[in-house]
Amino acid sequence: xxxxxxxxxxxxxxxxxxxxxxxxxxxxxxxxxxxxxxxxxxxxxxxxxxxxxxxxxxxxxxxxxxxxxxxxxxxxxxxxxxxxxxxxxxxxxxxxxxxxxxxxxxxxxxxxxxxxxxxxxxxxxxxxxxxxxxxxxxxxxxxxxxxxxxxxxxxxxxxxxxxxxxxxxxxxxxxxxxxxxxxxxxxxxxxxxxxxxxxxxxxxxxxxxxxxxxxxxxxxxxxxxxxxxxxxxxxxxxxxxxxxxxxxxxxxxxxxxxxxxxxxxxxxxxxxxxxxxxxxxxxxxxxxxxxxxxxxxxxxxxxxxxxxxxxxxxxxxxxxxxxxxxxxxx
Amino acid sequence: xxxxxxxxxxxxxxxxxxxxxxxxxxxxxxxxxxxxxxxxxxxxxxxxxxxxxxxxxxxxxxxxxxxxxxxxxxxxxxxxxxxxxxxxxxxxxxxxxxxxxxxxxxxxxxxxxxxxxxxxxxxxxxxxxxxxxxxxxxxxxxxxxxxxxxxxxxxxxxxxxxxxxxxxxxxxxxxxxxxxxxxxxxxxxxxxxxxxxxxxxxxxxxxxxxxxxxxxxxxxxxxxxxxxxxxxxxxxxxxxxxxxxxxxxxxxxxxxxxxxxxxxxxxxxxxxxxxxxxxxxxxxxxxxxxxxxxxxxxxxxxxxxxxxxxxxxxxxxxxxxxxxxxxxxxxxxxxxxxxxxxxxxxxxxxxxxxxxxxxxxxxxxxxxxxxxxxxxxxxxxxxxxxxxxxxxxxxxxxxxxxxxxxxxxxxxxxxxxxxxxxxxxxxxxxxxxxxxxxxxxxxxxxxxxxxxxxxxxxxxxxxxxxxxxx
Numbered sequence: 001x002x003x004x005x006x007x008x009x010x011x012x013x014x015x016x017x018x019x020x021x022x023x024x025x026x027x028x029x030x031x032x033x034x035x036x037x038x039x040x041x042x043x044x045x046x047x048x049x050x051x052x053x054x055x056x057x058x059x060x061x062x063x064x065x066x067x068x069x070x071x072x073x074x075x076x077x078x079x080x081x082x083x084x085x086x087x088x089x090x091x092x093x094x095x096x097x098x099x100x101x102x103x104x105x106x107x108x109x110x111x112x113x114x115x116x117x118x119x120x121x122x123x124x125x126x127x128x129x130x131x132x133x134x135x136x137x138x139x140x141x142x143x144x145x146x147x148x149x150x151x152x153x154x155x156x157x158x159x160x161x162x163x164x165x166x167x168x169x170x171x172x173x174x175x176x177x178x179x180x181x182x183x184x185x186x187x188x189x190x191x192x193x194x195x196x197x198x199x200x201x202x203x204x205x206x207x208x209x210x211x212x213x214x215x216x217x218x219x220x221x222x223x224x225x226x227x228x229x230x231x232x233x234x235x236x237x238x239x240x241x242x243x244x245x246x247x248x249x250x251x252x253x254x255x256x257x258x259x260x261x262x263x264x265x266x267x268x269x270x271x272x273x274x275x276x277x278x279x280x281x282x283x284x285x286x287x288x289x290x291x292x293x294x295x296x297x298x299x300x301x302x303x304x305x306x307x308x309x310x311x312x313x314x315x316x317x318x319x320x321x322x323x324x325x326x327x328x329x330x
Numbered sequence: 331x332x333x334x335x336x337x338x339x340x341x342x343x344x345x346x347x348x349x350x351x352x353x354x355x356x357x358x359x360x361x362x363x364x365x366x367x368x369x370x371x372x373x374x375x376x377x378x379x380x381x382x383x384x385x386x387x388x389x390x391x392x393x394x395x396x397x398x399x400x401x402x403x404x405x406x407x408x409x410x411x412x413x414x415x416x417x418x419x420x421x422x423x424x425x426x427x428x429x430x431x432x433x434x435x436x437x438x439x440x441x442x443x444x445x446x447x448x449x450x451x452x453x454x455x456x457x458x459x460x461x462x463x464x465x466x467x468x469x470x471x472x473x474x475x476x477x478x479x480x481x482x483x484x485x486x487x488x489x490x491x492x493x494x495x496x497x498x499x500x501x502x503x504x505x506x507x508x509x510x511x512x513x514x515x516x517x518x519x520x521x522x523x524x525x526x527x528x529x530x531x532x533x534x535x536x537x538x539x540x541x542x543x544x545x546x547x548x549x550x551x552x553x554x555x556x557x558x559x560x561x562x563x564x565x566x567x568x569x570x571x572x573x574x575x576x577x578x579x580x581x582x583x584x585x586x587x588x589x590x591x592x593x594x595x596x597x598x599x600x601x602x603x604x605x606x607x608x609x610x611x612x613x614x615x616x617x618x619x620x621x622x623x624x625x626x627x628x629x630x631x632x633x634x635x636x637x638x639x640x641x642x643x644x645x646x647x648x649x650x651x652x653x654x655x656x657x658x659x660x661x662x663x664x665x666x667x668x669x670x671x672x673x674x675x676x677x678x679x680x681x682x683x684x685x686x687x688x689x690x691x692x693x694x695x696x697x698x699x700x701x702x703x704x705x706x707x708x709x710x711x712x713x714x715x716x717x718x719x720x721x722x723x724x725x726x727x728x729x730x731x732x733x734x735x736x737x738x739x740x741x742x743x744x745x746x747x748x749x750x751x752x753x754x755x756x757x758x759x760x761x762x763x764x765x766x767x768x769x770x771x772x773x774x775x776x777x778x779x780x781x782x783x784x785x786x787x788x789x790x791x792x793x794x795x796x797x798x799x800x
Contacts, residue, residue, distance in 0.1 A: 060791055157613055158605025159623075178608025181547065181767060186608075267548060268759045271607055271769065289755030291791065 056296040063292035075297035085298065087273050088281040089305070092256045094187065095194075095277065096309050099255035100248050103195045103202060107247070110137050110199070111206030112232040116218060120228065124218045134207060141200035149264020152193040156180050156265075186270040194261050198254070202247050209243035210236055245317040252309050256302070259283070278302050378413060379469045379692075380685035387417035388686035389440040391430065393447045394422035397501060397673060401703040402444065402694075409693035412472060416686060427451045434459060437680040441687035445497070445674055453491055453674075460496040461677040463489070466688050472696035473715065480695060481712045483740035488671050498691060499671020500703070502710040504631045504649060504731040505555055505746060506667060511646035511726060513622055521650040522626070523664050524657055525560065525592045532601040535625050542601035544624035546611025550762035555746060556628040557593060559652040559668055561585040566661040567743055567800045574750035574797035576787040581779040588655050590765075590772040597768050607767040616640040619647065628652070630746075634727035635708060646726040649734055666741035667734055670748075671712060704728060710735065745799045753795055754786040 057075055061068035079085045114130035127133070140148065155162045156179040167174040179189040213236065221231050237244075259279040262270075269276035282302065286295035375381075382388075390406060392399035399422040406418035421440070423429055427449045433439045434456060445451055467478040467486060478486070482502065489497040509521055517538065522528045532542040545553060561569050565585030572580035580586070596602070603617055603624050618627040619641040627633070634647045641647065651667045654660045675694065677687035693699055700713030705723055710716075710731050722729030735742070751758065758779060765775040786792070 062791070153610055154613075156608060157610070158608050159603065159617065160613065176604030178605040178767070181605060181607025181609070181763070183769070268757075268763070271760070271767070272764055273760055284757075288757070291755075 053296050053299060056293055057300045058297075059293040060291075061293040061296075062290050063286060068293065071293070075294045076301070078294065079298065079301060084273060084276065085278075085281055088276045088278045089301075091187065091274070091276055092258075092278045092302075092305065095191065095255040095258055096252045096305075098191055099194050099198070099258075100251035102191075103198045103251055104244060104247050106195070106199050107202035107206055108232075108237070108244075110203045111210055112236050114203075115207055115210040116231060116236060117228055120222065124215050134203065137203045138200035140197050141204075143197070145197060145260040146264050148193060148197045149261050152196075153180065153265050156189060180266055180275075181271055183271045183274045186266060186274045190258075190262060190265050190270070190275050193265060194255065194258060197261070198251060202251070205243055205247060206240060209240040213239045241317060241321060245313065248313045248317075249310050252313060253306055256306055256309065278305070376470065378689070380465075380688045382413055382416050382683065382686045382689050384413075384415040386683050386686055387419065388442070388683050388690055389681070390418065390420045390442040390687075390690060391426065391440045391444065392420050392422050393426060393444045393450075393673070394424050395447050397703075397707045397709065398422075399444075400706055401699070404702045404706075405690065405694040405696075405699040408472065408696065408699055409690050412693065413689065416689070418686075418690060425449045434678075434680075439678040439681050441678060441681035441683045442690050443676050443678065444500075445676055446672065453497065457492055457494060457496060459679050460494075461679050461684050461687070463495045463498060463677065463688070463691070466498075466691055466695075467495070469688075469692060471692055472698070475715060477692070477695050480697075480715045482669070482714050482735055482742060483738075484669075484742045484744070485671065485712045488744060489674065497674035497676045498695075498712075499674050500694065500711055501673040501707070502631075502669050502671055502712050502731075502735070503747075504667060504669045504710065504734060505559070506628070506630075506649040506651050506734060507556065507653070508618070508627045508629055508633055508647055508649055508727075509625060510619075510622065510642075511648045511730075512644050513625070519625070521648070522653045524654050525589070528592075528596060528601075528626075528653060529599075531625060532596055532599060535601070540622070541603045541624045542596060543626055543628075544603040544609075544614045544617045545606040545766050546609045546614030547607055547763055548759075549611035549614070549629075550606075550759050550766055552628045553593070553762060553766055554758070555668070556652055557586070557589040558745075560589045560655055562743065562745075563652065563662040563664075563666050564588065564655040564660050570745050570799050571797055573783070574745065574795075574799070576750070576754070576783045576794075578780065578784065578787075580783065581776045585655060587772070587776065590775060592655070594765070594772040597766065602766065602768075605767075607763045607769075612637075612640070619645060631710065631727055631731050634725060648726055648730040650730070651734060651738070662741055665734075665737040665739070666743065667738040668744055668746065669735060669738075669742050670744040670746060672747075704732075743799060745797075748797075748799075750795065750797055754789075754792060756782050756786050758782055 056068075058070060058072060059068040060071050060074075110133065114126040114133050116124055117127050118125040118130070143151075158164060158176045158178045158181070161179075163179065164174045164177060179185050217235050217239070218231055221235050226234065256277075257279050258277050262275055262277050262280055266275045269280065278298065279302065282295050282298040285298060286292050388406075388409070390402055392402040399420055402420045406420050410416070410418050424447060426443065426445060426447060430439060430443065430451065434451070439459070443451075445453070463486070469477055471477050471480055473480070485499060486495050488499055489495050491497070507522070513519075514521065517534070519531060519534060520527075522531055528542065535542050543553075558570060558573070561583070562585075565583060569580075569583055569585050572583065573586070603614070606614055609617075615627065615629075615633070615637050617623040618625075619633075619637040622642055622645070631649060634641075637647075651665055654664050657664065675691060677684055677691065681687060695713055697713065697715045697717060700711045700716035701718070703709070703711045703713075704716055704718055708723075708725055708728060710718075710728065714736060716732075718729060718732045720729055722732070750756070761770075761775060761778045761782075764770045765772070770778070787794075
């Protein structure tokens with residue numbers, strides 16, 4: 001180990017030096033532990049299953065026997081004429097578009113208020129008691145998704161739920177109104193639950209991002225006469241685009257999945273399958289319809305949708321950042 | 331239907347705990363010093379019709395699930411008492427296939443298996459290794475009754491595979507319409523026998539600020555049982571066979587259409603507690619059993635234990651058969667009822683003592699063992715001579731199930747336990763939910779079901795089954 005491999009005599013040809021370097025135990029063991037091992041693990045547990053899944057997607061495998069026939073792209077063609085799949089695709093796209101947008105706007109507002117919404121004189125700080133608001137907003141994130149789903153399915157209960165009780169107490173006639181049982185309200189009601197469960201985490205993420213913005217920027221803006229709102233839009237927002245992008249992608253992936261929430265709220269897909277997601281359809285196709293091949297093909301489609309979503313978001317943010325892309329990447 | 335299974339498992343799991351203690355108490359009784367009884371040839375001794383060899387032993391493998399194995403030990407003790415020189419042992423297990431597969435391969439299986447649970451052995455793969463039970467049916471039980479007369483109708487039929495009667499489904503689940511006897515008596519109402527009665531009852535319910543029915547989003551298929559069983563009783567079991575065999579137009583058969591149209595009229599008339607499509611099913615069931623907002627609920631005999639913690643005091647949960655569409659032209663009487671078996675007991679051919687296995691079943695099918703089974707598990711057995719007191723040991727469900735089964739006589743049918751929809755992966759719950767909450771008409775519902783059946787019929791990847799529930 002202590003062999004001074006770096007000392008190169010000026011006479012020795014450089015080729016020999018390189019060869020000797022390649023052969024050292026140091027270098028070999030480093031390669032083995034930090035490159036080859038992870039690569040092997042990655043290949044074994046990521047690439048192999050991926051390729052296997054791609055293969056299954058091209059078969060009619062039923063799941064309980066080793067027999068399967070190669071059917072080419074039949075499964076993929078079948079998806080487009082499968083009304084249930086198309087409905088789930090539509091629902092997942094709606095979720096991916098709506099959930100991150102509303103969640104992140106809410107999180108941004110809360111984060112801005114608790115970090116920079118304080119008095120307009122003196123140090124840049126949040127509202128009085130902002131620590132309390134931060135904890136409160138983070139709280140739902142500490143509750144497991146399945147529990148959130150169960151709690152809200154009770155809140156939405158038509159006869160005894162908290163929501164209808166509250167609305168009735170306020171004088172609206174909502175007694176017996178099935179929020180999760182009407183085509184028009186089932187999806188918005190479910191989206192509301194997912195947002196409720198996610199705001200806290202992104203608030204904390206944004207608070208951290210905003211704390212990283214130099215205070216001078218706010219002070220300068222203040223001197224130029226910017227109010228709190230203007231500061232938030234013109235100083236805070238442009239300086240935390242990376243966090244916003246990260247949030248958009250993570251939340252979008254979560255929304256496309258949405259499996260746990262939907263299973264808790266509407267396990268059978270909601271009225272007229274209005275909350276049926278791609279993940280539910282995939283699971284159902286495999287385990288209740290016994291079509292693992294077709295299900296795997298849907299999984300591939302899901303992966304494509306997810307990748308496309310991430311690509312679109314990255315593109316939008318690239319455009320939003322303008323020419324000087326890369327400089328503010330944290 | 332998936333829900334039915336899981337729900338029954340939950341009930342089962344709850345019962346398992348209670349029975350664990352009893353199990354410990356029931357160890358193998360040692361054979362008492364007997365007054366030597368001479369071995370006899372098969373069929374000559376009424377006490378030993380199968381000719382179990384003295385000194386031999388009988389091994390019973392019991393599934394230690396919802397019903398536990400205490401009831402098997404109880405029967406073993408009774409058999410032991412009858413043939414004191416034969417040893418009966420009951421081994422509880424939850425891993426039937428795992429433990430017994432090697433023994434079947436080695437031609438050394440236990441004599442009796444209670445082949446059920448998640449790790450059950452597929453019957454199709456061991457049919458040839460099981461004894462046929464026809465001679466058991468001809469034998470008498472410990473009460474001196476011919477066994478075929480001591481059980482409810484259809485048990486041998488339900489236990490027949492490939493033309494061989496090889497399994498005895500011992501526990502019985504009854505399906506029907508539930509009401510509270512106390513509530514009905516207090517208001518002078520009677521359990522509905524026809525769909526017209528349902529309409530009358532709905533009007534009476536409204537006068538009391540109540541509803542006729544309630545439903546929850548996960549359990550909409552229960553209304554499928556109501557509709558289809560009524561249709562079967564009107565048009566015969568062929569109605570169900572056509573649906574299960576994916577025959578085009580089966581859902582618009584007159585009897586099915588009539589039941590759906592009548593249900594639609596009730597829904598339109600506001601007979602359902604509003605909001606069912608957004609209500610969790612146990613909440614909906616509590617509207618029936620606790621709040622008593624709905625007078626009736628279609629379900630199976632597990633409902634009482636499922637709702638044990640959410641039932642109003644003095645709510646005597648009572649099951650009655652599903653109502654008739656038109657009593658004048660119905661193919662079956664009102665009393666006809668759906669009941670399906672569970673806990674299948676089989677005797678193996680290659681076991682050391684097949685005669686002993688049958689002797690054990692003789693004990694199980696006796697009054698005392700059956701009464702004990704119902705008392706300890708809260709479930710009905712197939713033995714109709716079981717003595718269930720009028721109060722069902724505190725279970726009005728048990729008592730009413732028993733009287734419904736006795737009234738049905740041979741008019742018992744079953745299809746829920748072996749449904750086409752699970753086999754073909756047909757899922758119609760969303761359709762049912764839309765229909766029950768009034769979003770779609772009966773006509774649209776029928777079209778939807780026809781579409782699902784047609785899609786399953788067109789799917790070449792699943793081998794077509796031929797269902798015959800008669």
